[in-house]
Amino acid sequence: MIVDVHTHVIPPALLARTREPSGLFGVRERDGELTHPQGFRSPLTPDFHDAAAILARMDASGIEQSVLSLSPTMFFYEREPREAVAFARDVNDALAQMVDGEERLLAIAQLPLQAPEAAVEELERAVEQLGLVGALIGTNVGETPLDADELEPVLACAARLGVPVMLHPYFVGPKPRLEPFFLTNSIGNPLDTCIAAARLIHAGTLDRLPELDLVLVHGGGFLPYQLGRLDHAFDVRPESRVAIAQPPSTYLRRLWIDTLTHSDAALTFLAQLAGADRLLVGTDLPYDMADARPLERVRRVGLDADLLGASAARLFRRRVAVASPGA
Secondary structure (H helix, E strand, O other), X not given: OOEEEEEEEOOHHHHHHHOOOOOEOOEEEEOOEEEOOOOOEEEOOHHHOOHHHHHHHHHHHXXXXXXXXXXXXXXXXXXXXXXXXXXXXXXXHHHHHHHOOOOOEEEOEEOOOOOHHHHHXXXXXXXXXXXXXXXXXXXXXXXXXXXXXXXXHHHHHHHXXXXXXXXXXXXXXXXXXOOHHHHHHHOHHHHHHHHHHHHHHHOOHHHHOOOOOEEXXXXXXXXXXXXXXXXXXXXXOHXXXXXXOXXXXXXXXXXXXEOOOOOHHHHHHHHHHHOHHHEEOOOOEOXXXXXXXXXXXXXXXXXXXXXXXXXXXXXXXXXXXXXXXXO
C-alpha cells in the first residue's frame, strides 16, 4: 500500500476560471502555463486537473493512492474574507467532485484562514458532508503566524474531527534576500515550514491540542536538522521556555513528515531521528520540484514502503483503502 500524501491539483472548475478575462484572482492560463499576479509561473500539465492523467502517473511511479490538495499558490490569504470563504467552498466542492467514485484518490480541504470562524465551519462541512480527509493550510496567513490565538480554533476543529492538517508554504510573493536564484522556493519553502512548526511547538499549541495531527512537507523543512540548536536554546534561554516544559525535540514524534528530501543522506537521517513510522511518502507532483520516483529513494535507503503506507492509513483513520496499480 503506497500512498502519496503530498500531491497538488487545480480542479477543472477552477481551471476554467483562470481562462476568464479577469482570471482567478489574477491567476491566468497563458500558452499552457499558469501565471500568478505575484510572479509565479508553472507549466499546466494534464495531471494538474485530469483524474485519468493523475491515475496514469500514479501507475507509472508505483503509487496506489494519492491524497490531493489544491495548488499552494492558491491559498489567497490576502483576499477579503468574504471572497476567501466563497472560494474555499468552491474549491472543496470541486475537489470532492474530482475524487468522487475514484477509490484511489482522496482530497484534503482548502480553508479561508483569514476568517477563522468561517474556516472552522468550512472544515466541518468539508469533512462531514463532502468526505474530505483533512486540510492543507499555509505556514502563515500573511503576517499572522499559525500559533496566533485566533487560529487555534481551526486546529482544534481538526483535532476534534480526527483529521490531519498539512502545513505547506505559500510560494508566492517576495521574500527578502531570497528573490534571485529560485531561493524563494529552494530555501524559502523549507524555512517557512521550520518557522511555523517551531512556533507551534514553542507556543504550547501541541500541548493544548494533544490529538492534533500535523504533517510537515518537504522533509520537515529545516526543523529536523536544527532540533539540537532549538534544544540548546531551551536549556540556556528563558525565552524558549515561556510556554513549554519539555525540550522542542520531544515534540518530534507528534509530527508526521513526508519523504521529499531530494537526498538519500537526508532521508536516512530523518528516518533515524523521527522514526520511520512517522514518515509518509510525498512527491509534490506535478511541480518540477517534485520527486517523480519517490519509491526508488525510499527503498534505496532501506525504508519499508509498506510501513509508510501503514502510517498513512493510521494518519487518515483507515480512510486509506487502495486497489492495486492499474486495477
